[in-house]
Amino acid sequence: MHSAMKNPKKTYSLRHFDDVGAVPIYDRANAFMAIFEDLIKKGLTIKRVVHSPAGSHVTIADNITGERKPMLMFGSNNYLGLANHPEIQERMKKYIRQYGVGLGGPPLLNGTTALHKALESRISALKKMEETMLFTSGFGANMGMIPALAGRQDTLIADKFCHASIITAIQQTKSRSYRFKHNDMADLERALAQAGEAGSVNTFVVVEGVYSMDGDMAPLDRICALTRRYGAFLIVDDAHGTGVIGKNGRGTAEHFGVEGEIDLLMGTFSKTLASSGGFVCGRRPLIELLRFYAKTYFFSASAPPVLVAQILAGLDIMETYPELRSALMNNVAYVVNSLNDAGFNVTTDSAIIPVYVPEKADIRAISRRLEDAGIFINHIEYPAVPANRQRFRVSVMSTHTRTDMDRLINAFIEVYNSLGLMKDRPA
Numbered sequence: 001m002h003s004a005m006k007n008p009k010k011t012y013s014l015r016h017f018d019d020v021g022a023v024p025i026y027d028r029a030n031a032f033m034a035i036f037e038d039l040i041k042k043g044l045t046i047k048r049v050v051h052s053p054a055g056s057h058v059t060i061a062d063n064i065t066g067e068r069k070p071m072l073m074f075g076s077n078n079y080l081g082l083a084n085h086p087e088i089q090e091r092m093k094k095y096i097r098q099y100g101v102g103l104g105g106p107p108l109l110n111g112t113t114a115l116h117k118a119l120e121s122r123i124s125a126l127k128k129m130e131e132t133m134l135f136t137s138g139f140g141a142n143m144g145m146i147p148a149l150a151g152r153q154d155t156l157i158a159d160k161f162c163h164a165s166i167i168t169a170i171q172q173t174k175s176r177s178y179r180f181k182h183n184d185m186a187d188l189e190r191a192l193a194q195a196g197e198a199g200s201v202n203t204f205v206v207v208e209g210v211y212s213m214d215g216d217m218a219p220l221d222r223i224c225a226l227t228r229r230y231g232a233f234l235i236v237d238d239a240h241g242t243g244v245i246g247k248n249g250r251g252t253a254e255h256f257g258v259e260g261e262i263d264l265l266m267g268t269f270s271k272t273l274a275s276s277g278g279f280v281c282g283r284r285p286l287i288e289l290l291r292f293y294a295k296t297y298f299f300s301a302s303a304p305p306v307l308v309a310q311i312l313a314g315l316d317i318m319e320t321y322p323e324l325r326s327a328l329m330n331n332v333a334y335v336v337n338s339l340n341d342a343g344f345n346v347t348t349d350s351a352i353i354p355v356y357v358p359e360k361a362d363i364r365a366i367s368r369r370l371e372d373a374g375i376f377i378n379h380i381e382y383p384a385v386p387a388n389r390q391r392f393r394v395s396v397m398s399t400h401t402r403t404d405m406d407r408l409i410n411a412f413i414e415v416y417n418s419l420g421l422m423k424d425r426p427a
């Protein structure tokens with residue numbers, strides 16, 4: 001019997017259905033559905049439907065009543081506010097007229113237009129890399145790249161905090177794998193030494209530029225030096241770094257002065273560039289090899305040209321208006337300082353600010369209270385993070401005003417005070 005159905009009196013949650021278990025699939029699905037419906041009734045699910053452009057102010061259908069209501073968005077990766085930018089929309093209209101909407105084929109068959117080639121060159125220039133290939137999602141980029149690179153004779157070493165797309169990709173390989181303690185250079189070095197002793201032919205180190213749940217950066221200067229010393233190969237997922245980190249927004253490698261020193265750099269268009277799709281860039285022979293062996297590239301249709309046009313327009317805006325990035329950074333500093341003044345103890349290196357929740361507190365109940373205060377914010381609960389590290393993940397945008405940010409901060413103070421949580425906050 002599935003673990004989720006053994007004890008009818010126990011309070012179960014979605015995490016109990018993670019394990020496939022030796023049960024017929026519909027038994028598992030029906031048990032899951034019962035719990036899911038209960039969560040919907042209580043308004044505790046995270047399925048929120050948006051009825052407006054994805055800006056700093058959005059219109060959301062209430063989970064319980066279905067009624068539409070205005071909310072302040074602090075849960076979006078649309079860091080520079082490009083999701084609803086008029087210049088980008090105009091450009092998209094032009095390219096819809098020129099190219100229509102979809103391509104109906106993968107890149108190596110009928111899925112490459114001049115726009116796709118232009119975007120590849122543009123990313124190569126931005127990232128100071130030789131060649132770039134495009135994927136239809138960042139998740140797909142990691143899922144295509146990693147299994148195409150690493151075989152039985154190789155070792156994959158990844159930071160413990162790496163994103164699900166990296167971890168799932170590693171699980172698809174037959175390589176030895178090791179997860180080193182988050183940003184712990186001594187543990188990384190131990191893993192590199194062990195891989196050498198085990199006779200690993202290729203050792204790949206995988207890290208993120210900015211960690212998506214914590215907002216901190218990987219020390220890429222030290223990681224580059226370490227991987228080079230051990231003859232290993234470095235892969236960096238800079239999904240949250242592009243457009244945010246570095247003097248010119250070129251990403252975490254720019255910040256650490258290691259541009260061009262990373263073997264494979266992956267990124268996504270779904271964050272700052274407010275579109276969808278991903279990319280991998282590196283030396284030309286490697287990228288050409290990946291075009292044929294990354295299955296999510298070879299066997300999957302290309303992004304519609306209009307999305308590519310959106311991304312190119314977004315890059316133009318990002319480069320023409322550096323003040324958007326400065327506004328973002330000023331906003332992040334304001335939110336961090338104000339939350340700290342209120343006693344919350346937060347830090348970040350990026351536009352993601354984790355606000356931790358005391359272990360005994362019910363994060364979904366706090367989330368509901370914040371929602372009632374009109375704040376759209378994502379809560380990250382166990383098992384996505386350890387039980388004592390549950391958190392709200394505040395994402396700041398350049399388009400938030402002082403009034404918006406003050407509303408967020410006051411809502412946190414009011415909800416934490418009313419639930420008596422201020423004294424229990426984890427440091």
Ligand code: PMP
Binds near residue numbers: 208277
């Ligand atoms: N890598 C990281 C670090 C991410 O945070 C994400 C998105 N959450 C992805 C990859 C996947 O990107 P996409 O949304 O483009 O599939």
